[in-house]
Amino acid sequence: MLALAMWVNLTTFIHFMKLYRLERRQLLPISFETAWAFFSDPHNLQQITPAWLDFKIIHTISGKMYPGMIISYRLRTIFHLPTTWISEISHVNEPYFFVDEMRLGPYRFWHHLHRFIEQTGGIEMQDTVHYALKFGWLGQILHNMLIRSKLNDIFDYRQTALEAIFGSRR
Numbered sequence: 001m002l003a004l005a006m007w008v009n010l011t012t013f014i015h016f017m018k019l020y021r022l023e024r025r026q027l028l029p030i031s032f033e034t035a036w037a038f039f040s041d042p043h044n045l046q047q048i049t050p051a052w053l054d055f056k057i058i059h060t061i062s063g064k065m066y067p068g069m070i071i072s073y074r075l076r077t078i079f080h081l082p083t084t085w086i087s088e089i090s091h092v093n094e095p096y097f098f099v100d101e102m103r104l105g106p107y108r109f110w111h112h113l114h115r116f117i118e119q120t121g122g123i124e125m126q127d128t129v130h131y132a133l134k135f136g137w138l139g140q141i142l143h144n145m146l147i148r149s150k151l152n153d154i155f156d157y158r159q160t161a162l163e164a165i166f167g168s169r170r
Helices: 002-014 032-039 042-048 136-166
Strands: 019-028 056-059 070-076 082-093 097-104 109-119 122-132
Touching: 019 136, 032 109, 032 122, 042 056, 042 136, 122 136
Parallel strands: none
Antiparallel strands: 019 122, 056 070, 070 082, 082 097, 097 109, 109 122
């Protein structure tokens, strides 16, 4: 009985999942229509993704984004290991927001809300990402040592790329 109790405690400890949150906001001097056309097309992701990720779309359906749409990518992790990432577009409310959720990939959990809010002279783009890592406490250590800063680097790159494409509104 003691062995079973220890196993249950160990299993609970191993499967403990810490949920992290990343938020970004960016003002862009573009219309709702331009924002939606760009961000709802997965083929534009490569333009706003750092080269070191070696990001490539493997499979998607061209055309209008819809709930249930599956997109497959190939990329390199922060450890430069090739991996597959499969996302599902779970929610769409054109032109205000959409959600992509990782179904297979390097994270234990990934939920990315893309919101577009009309502002004077453009739109405010908001990214809210909730994510959890694999590997329990080891994942938490890696998050503190490396993963958090690499995710910030990716979103910093995205901000710079979007300013180059659309200009900035500061």
